[in-house]
Amino acid sequence: MNRKIASAVSAVIASQAQYVFAQEKADDNVGLEEVVVSAQRRNENIQDVPITIQALTSEVLDNLKVTTIDEFVKYLPNVQVASLGPSQGNFAIRGLSLGAAVLQGGGTVGQWPTVGLYLDDQAVQMPGRNLDVYAADLQRIEVLEGPQGTLFGAGAQAGVIRYITNKPNHDKTESYFRAGYGTTASGSDSSNLQGMLNLPLSDKVALRAVIYNDSRGGYIDNVPSTFTRRPTDTGFATRTRPVGSTLPLGYGVVPTDSVVIDNYKIVRNDINEVTYKGARVGLSYNVNDVWNVLLVQSYQDLASGGVFYEMPFGSDCPTPSDPASCSRGGPTGTTIQGVPLKDYQVTLFNDGLTKDQFSNTALTVTGKLGEFGFVYSGAYLVRDNVIQNDYTNYARGVFGIYYQCTGYAGASVNKCYSPSSVWNDTIKNINQSHEIRFSTPAEWKVTGVGGIFWEERNVNDDTEWLYKTVPECTVGGPGSCFRSLDPVNTVKFANASFNNTSRRNSATGFFNDFKRTYEQQAAFISLDWHITDTLTLTGGTRYFKSDNQMLGGNVGSFNCKNYQVVSTVTGICPTPFGTNLNNQAINSFESKGFRSRVNFSWKASDDVLFYATWSQGFRPGGFNRGTSQQLRSVNRSTGVPQRGATNQWQIPFSFESDDLVNKEIGWKTTLFNNRLQFNGAIYQTEWENIQAGIFAPAAGFGNLTIGVNGPSFQGKGIQMSAIWRATDGLTIEGSMSYNKVELQNSPQFINNIPGTPGFGTPITEAWVGTAASGNPVAVVNVFGKKGDTSGLSPKLQANLRARYQWEQGEYAYYWQVGAAHNGERNSSSNQLQSQKMPAWTDFNLSAGAAKGNWSAELVVSNLTNRKDSQFTSGSQFVTVETPPRPRTIGVQIGYKFGE
Numbered sequence: 001m002n003r004k005i006a007s008a009v010s011a012v013i014a015s016q017a018q019y020v021f022a023q024e025k026a027d028d029n030v031g032l033e034e035v036v037v038s039a040q041r042r043n044e045n046i047q048d049v050p051i052t053i054q055a056l057t058s059e060v061l062d063n064l065k066v067t068t069i070d071e072f073v074k075y076l077p078n079v080q081v082a083s084l085g086p087s088q089g090n091f092a093i094r095g096l097s098l099g100a101a102v103l104q105g106g107g108t109v110g111q112w113p114t115v116g117l118y119l120d121d122q123a124v125q126m127p128g129r130n131l132d133v134y135a136a137d138l139q140r141i142e143v144l145e146g147p148q149g150t151l152f153g154a155g156a157q158a159g160v161i162r163y164i165t166n167k168p169n170h171d172k173t174e175s176y177f178r179a180g181y182g183t184t185a186s187g188s189d190s191s192n193l194q195g196m197l198n199l200p201l202s203d204k205v206a207l208r209a210v211i212y213n214d215s216r217g218g219y220i221d222n223v224p225s226t227f228t229r230r231p232t233d234t235g236f237a238t239r240t241r242p243v244g245s246t247l248p249l250g251y252g253v254v255p256t257d258s259v260v261i262d263n264y265k266i267v268r269n270d271i272n273e274v275t276y277k278g279a280r281v282g283l284s285y286n287v288n289d290v291w292n293v294l295l296v297q298s299y300q301d302l303a304s305g306g307v308f309y310e311m312p313f314g315s316d317c318p319t320p321s322d323p324a325s326c327s328r329g330g331p332t333g334t335t336i337q338g339v340p341l342k343d344y345q346v347t348l349f350n351d352g353l354t355k356d357q358f359s360n361t362a363l364t365v366t367g368k369l370g371e372f373g374f375v376y377s378g379a380y381l382v383r384d385n386v387i388q389n390d391y392t393n394y395a396r397g398v399f400g401i402y403y404q405c406t407g408y409a410g411a412s413v414n415k416c417y418s419p420s421s422v423w424n425d426t427i428k429n430i431n432q433s434h435e436i437r438f439s440t441p442a443e444w445k446v447t448g449v450g451g452i453f454w455e456e457r458n459v460n461d462d463t464e465w466l467y468k469t470v471p472e473c474t475v476g477g478p479g480s481c482f483r484s485l486d487p488v489n490t491v492k493f494a495n496a497s498f499n500n501t502s503r504r505n506s507a508t509g510f511f512n513d514f515k516r517t518y519e520q521q522a523a524f525i526s527l528d529w530h531i532t533d534t535l536t537l538t539g540g541t542r543y544f545k546s547d548n549q550m551l552g553g554n555v556g557s558f559n560c561k562n563y564q565v566v567s568t569v570t571g572i573c574p575t576p577f578g579t580n581l582n583n584q585a586i587n588s589f590e591s592k593g594f595r596s597r598v599n600f601s602w603k604a605s606d607d608v609l610f611y612a613t614w615s616q617g618f619r620p621g622g623f624n625r626g627t628s629q630q631l632r633s634v635n636r637s638t639g640v641p642q643r644g645a646t647n648q649w650q651i652p653f654s655f656e657s658d659d660l661v662n663k664e665i666g667w668k669t670t671l672f673n674n675r676l677q678f679n680g681a682i683y684q685t686e687w688e689n690i691q692a693g694i695f696a697p698a699a700g701f702g703n704l705t706i707g708v709n710g711p712s713f714q715g716k717g718i719q720m721s722a723i724w725r726a727t728d729g730l731t732i733e734g735s736m737s738y739n740k741v742e743l744q745n746s747p748q749f750i751n752n753i754p755g756t757p758g759f760g761t762p763i764t765e766a767w768v769g770t771a772a773s774g775n776p777v778a779v780v781n782v783f784g785k786k787g788d789t790s791g792l793s794p795k796l797q798a799n800l801r802a803r804y805q806w807e808q809g810e811y812a813y814y815w816q817v818g819a820a821h822n823g824e825r826n827s828s829s830n831q832l833q834s835q836k837m838p839a840w841t842d843f844n845l846s847a848g849a850a851k852g853n854w855s856a857e858l859v860v861s862n863l864t865n866r867k868d869s870q871f872t873s874g875s876q877f878v879t880v881e882t883p884p885r886p887r888t889i890g891v892q893i894g895y896k897f898g899e
Helices: 002-014 058-064 069-075 234-239 392-396 400-404
Strands: 053-057 079-083 089-093 115-119 138-145 159-165 174-184 190-200 205-216 274-286 292-305 353-369 372-390 422-439 446-466 478-482 510-530 535-556 561-566 577-580 588-605 608-618 629-635 642-650 659-671 676-688 691-694 706-709 713-725 730-743 765-769 774-778 796-808 811-822 840-851 854-861 871-873 880-882 888-897
Touching: 053 058, 058 069, 058 138, 069 079, 069 089, 069 796, 069 811, 079 871, 089 115, 234 392, 234 400, 234 765, 234 774, 392 400, 642 765
Parallel strands: 115 159, 629 765
Antiparallel strands: 053 138, 079 089, 138 159, 174 190, 174 888, 190 205, 205 274, 274 292, 292 353, 353 372, 372 422, 422 446, 446 510, 478 561, 510 535, 535 577, 535 588, 588 608, 608 659, 629 642, 659 676, 676 713, 691 706, 713 730, 730 796, 765 774, 796 811, 811 840, 840 854, 854 888, 871 880
16 A cells, blocks of 8 residues: 555656645734634624534635545534435434435435535525535535524525635636545545636636546445345235244245346446546626626536445345345344345445536626615526436335236245346436525614525436336236336326336336426515624514425336236236326415524623524425325234225325424634634524325335324534634644434324224224235334434534644645544434444544645545444345445645735
8 A cells, every 4th residue: 555655646746736735834823713604694704603603614624635525524513414425415403304315216205405505605405415516616614503594595494504615816816736646445546636727817807717526436345146035025924925824924935936146247346436527617707896796607527336335234145045044133023134244345236326417507796786785696506317226125125026026915926037126316406596685784783684585496306116027018928917117108197297208118117207396485684783882683584485396207017917827918008006296186385484583692792702592494395196095904803813904094195394493592702812712502493393204115104205294303402612723833623512302292193094993093003915915013103202312313423633734944744633423323213214323433634745835745534444334224125334435545736826
């Protein structure tokens, strides 16, 4: 490894590519630098903003050597991200999340995030797939904690994360270029390039451009494996196990004629390489001394292969024909996990990929109308996202045998075709927004900001699950076969607003194809009454009116399977399973109302601020794909449990917005002649009628993710941060949060089908399987019991780092060390999906030297090579864990000119 690094250093130095430290040389002023933020839609010193806000400035981002979400989030206490890889995650702030990252069909079934994500003034969050903006040439990243509904609207329920880009500078020409190379333990090498040019073109026009390319080697290995069906697979256990069978509970019958597959052709190491490529160009025009027009065009292309998670257990047992050879637990109720795998290993049977491109055009006009400040900001975002992943473990689920085996249940299941399957998701996301803001002069007794806002978000989602391996019907072919899916040419789906109107692949067993639209109009105002020079009362409210709609359909091959001895039919399926939302009774709804904030702040001195806040947040609701009845009843009158005659629960058409109220008190202090800042807040949140997604076919909830409202959580916590300029060369920074978010109710599913036995009472059990085979299962309280903690809510988070820099002769040197800790937490609040994730502590270090405009730096991340899961999920019929990138050692060389 040392020889590789030495070679890399020589090569990069020879290329004359460098970027000097963002940290300027120390001078006689050893005080802390002022950080300016725009959290309240006006530029202010962060120490004067009476809300909890964290800011990673361009200097801090460069010092930390972080450029992506997974890298910088660990330095933000009270911020979590549920992620299965680049562009596949959602943020959570203050534990206000139910966890469980939505990946497959996230554009359709995912709830809108609780945290707003902004690129400058453009909202870029979407269900399940936050925009993974590469942090190149940023002015700062702002994290606003607590509801921000007054100034940022829907989606800013738990807070806002804002990427603020550097704008063109009219006063100077400057440029930098940097290059880096790194090696990853047990993985492939990485390299990166980044360059920036700021150029005043005339007295009135300036241009700023940045370009970057970051290629990161993989570290996940796909290892050899076979895939053999087991009698413990849920489908066999519930559909081929006769009622009254002497087989052990949880066992069925696997046909002897069952295809076994292997993955030998796609076995390779380091499958999860990823590349970020992008550019941003800003053009600024000073019309006169008052008015400015800024046009910014951003483009990014993210491409990755494989998966970014590991599997603790492989797809098969040491003895595939004997599930007991890899059982975990006792002889009854065991969990069949597969052969244990090593770190960073998976057993996949199909290649995976992610392609994520976005283009964002933003126009900002600033000036004054009389005494009032004026801002117009408009933006247009187009994002194309394609993901494909292996889904072979679907064969372990309830309905795997329906799509992959002959017959339907019992003895009719006498042959099983290949279990190999994939899912792919194609999403086009289009966001357009326009805002006009006015602000008063800062010297008025009552100051404020207000405006009007309009936005439209479109999510066009086409997700296909290609797990149908029973062949399509041909005349004279096998009797157990499927008719093809061509829903546009059926009466049921003829008018559905599909994105893809083509006949579907013969392997497609089910697909979502929806157009989801959210439109919001709003008017907002926030006023500051400066009661005295030290006391300020702030009140703000936002009136909003939104229209939420989803059109299209979900289509499956149920009702499309033939069971004759010899096939006598062919052609399309005339009556496929699914729902045409264009014809559904409810496919849109309107929401309107006010969301407000009250804040009282006291400037005890020029360096000490205390504040108290009450604020509200909200986010849009959504729709379910049909209102089918679920949770088949159990008949126990015969003494032997049997399938009952009725269902016990009907899926609602839609789920509503949930609401959050936040109360907090906080302080901001600047002490010891501006050498120490100590800030903190104590808060309580009430989160009610929360949106939640359920996917639990093994518990009788069917094979679709269902959105409901139900749980309510209360959060209590404290957060503190400190920055100390100990000497002219040594700076120490640290922050921590203690957070406790607990369930306040215990929402059990209630029989909601009038006229059925047990109507209005809690549902405690359901029948899974057919009338002739299957078994009863307990319907657990999905959201847990009162006092349970929310998903992605560690009680303790903390980080600490120290940086020392000095000069000697013509050279400037520095070293920096840092540590971040994340406490134990649950992956989800859903008791059917939750996984316990262990606490972890991460260590990083860097050091460098500079002379003139040149410098070289050594960067080590994940120093101890920790492997603890960042996020754990079981939503794909197998447990997967997302580890951090293994220890990476790299160098960065660059050049900068212009001051």
